[in-house]
Amino acid sequence: MKEFIIKNKVNFAVIISFTVFIIVSFSINFESGKTIYNKYFFSFLKEMILLLPIMFILIGLGDVWINREKVEKHIGADSGIKGIILVILLSMAQVGPLYGAFPVTYLLWKKGASIRNIFIYIGAFCTIKIPMLTFEIGFLGWRFSLLRMLFSIPFIILISLLIEKIAKNKPFEIKNP
Numbered sequence: 001m002k003e004f005i006i007k008n009k010v011n012f013a014v015i016i017s018f019t020v021f022i023i024v025s026f027s028i029n030f031e032s033g034k035t036i037y038n039k040y041f042f043s044f045l046k047e048m049i050l051l052l053p054i055m056f057i058l059i060g061l062g063d064v065w066i067n068r069e070k071v072e073k074h075i076g077a078d079s080g081i082k083g084i085i086l087v088i089l090l091s092m093a094q095v096g097p098l099y100g101a102f103p104v105t106y107l108l109w110k111k112g113a114s115i116r117n118i119f120i121y122i123g124a125f126c127t128i129k130i131p132m133l134t135f136e137i138g139f140l141g142w143r144f145s146l147l148r149m150l151f152s153i154p155f156i157i158l159i160s161l162l163i164e165k166i167a168k169n170k171p172f173e174i175k176n177p
Helices: 001-005 009-027 031-065 068-075 078-092 098-110 115-127 131-140 142-167
Strands: none
Touching: 001 009, 009 031, 031 068, 031 098, 078 115, 078 131, 098 115, 115 142, 131 142
């Protein structure tokens, strides 16, 4: 237990600081602190409680149901333009905040997706999700959205190719917390 506390001392310091801040905010009637606690903290907590278990169940099912050979064939190192298109379509179809993409990213990496396609997936997830595009088109118009996509996608691909070139021969390992 002592080793766990020492290893996570920064996390505990943040939690304790937040708790002290909230207690002081309610004690001195500091409205911003009360708003942070009542509005933002609980909405984020609710989102995490509702979304993360579903994500982990889906990732667990994907880990069992999706075989490595298919992932390597379709979005692996030798997948080319077809793999790029597939990960862009996958990222567009997914919903939720960015932290929902990380378990999927881990699953893709574990199943043999190329570094290039993993970074394309993350970049496309952040910029061209269908739910986000519908709001964007509603507020800014389809021309703006189309133009932004036409500029975003090539840069996402270019950056991913650059990252792949830099990280190609470097070993990646996942450290357990």
